[in-house]
Amino acid sequence: METYQRRSPVSFTGQVEEKEWQKAWNVVLRYHDEGTGPFLIDLSHRSKWDIQDANLSAIQPLGLSIPETPGQCVFRDGLLISRMNLTQAAAWHLVGEHAEMPDEFAYTDISDACALLSLIGKEVFFIMEKVCALDISSPGKERPFLIQGPVLGVPSQIVVLGEKDGCAGLLIACPRPCAQSVVKAILEAGVEWSVLPTGENAFCKWVGEISSHGGTAYL
Numbered sequence: 001m002e003t004y005q006r007r008s009p010v011s012f013t014g015q016v017e018e019k020e021w022q023k024a025w026n027v028v029l030r031y032h033d034e035g036t037g038p039f040l041i042d043l044s045h046r047s048k049w050d051i052q053d054a055n056l057s058a059i060q061p062l063g064l065s066i067p068e069t070p071g072q073c074v075f076r077d078g079l080l081i082s083r084m085n086l087t088q089a090a091a092w093h094l095v096g097e098h099a100e101m102p103d104e105f106a107y108t109d110i111s112d113a114c115a116l117l118s119l120i121g122k123e124v125f126f127i128m129e130k131v132c133a134l135d136i137s138s139p140g141k142e143r144p145f146l147i148q149g150p151v152l153g154v155p156s157q158i159v160v161l162g163e164k165d166g167c168a169g170l171l172i173a174c175p176r177p178c179a180q181s182v183v184k185a186i187l188e189a190g191v192e193w194s195v196l197p198t199g200e201n202a203f204c205k206w207v208g209e210i211s212s213h214g215g216t217a218y219l
Helices: 124-129 176-189 200-212
Strands: 016-022 025-031 039-042 048-052 073-076 079-083 088-093 107-109 114-121 145-151 154-164 167-175 196-198
Touching: 025 196, 025 200, 039 176, 039 200, 079 154, 088 167, 114 124, 114 176, 114 200, 124 167, 124 176, 154 176, 154 200, 167 176, 167 200
Parallel strands: 039 196
Antiparallel strands: 016 025, 039 114, 048 088, 048 107, 073 079, 079 088, 114 167, 145 154, 154 167
16 A cells, blocks of 8 residues: 655744654654744644535534634634634644544535644734734634634634733634745744744643633633
């Protein structure tokens, strides 16, 4: 049986300290000297599904209900579900064992079609102000929430996943062909705060910490 490899649309410089084979993806878990944040993490290998149906309330990805209002999200058991509009939602399996997409007509696997990045740290909103004009730091919105719009002119989905003690975490999904340009812009925007490329372990650790301390991201 022939072995194939799926490749992320982005590449980071840095000395890889630990990596792991995950469902045909060669995933970096940790880089050497990742610093103390902010962190930019490539999660493009995680499963991403587009869900479209005239009656989304009848669909429950992995047993979870899709939020009713566009912009609302739910994050449980490692699965993030975001309501995009009246007939469309996004489901991203962010942590834990990779899930199999339900075999139903409403689902389309877009894991290879778009990049998924996470930005974590106390300065993430300052960094994002340099690359997009979207109001992603809205203090009145319940986390997690979705905002759709351009990042440097690239159509994107941004989810503010959670925040505790000033340390926020957000996700950015964008089309695969534009991903490296978005990464380059974020790294340049975060130079003054020493943002560094970081492995998947940092994201999993942050989600675990914010969950166990009563933050707004949940496993």
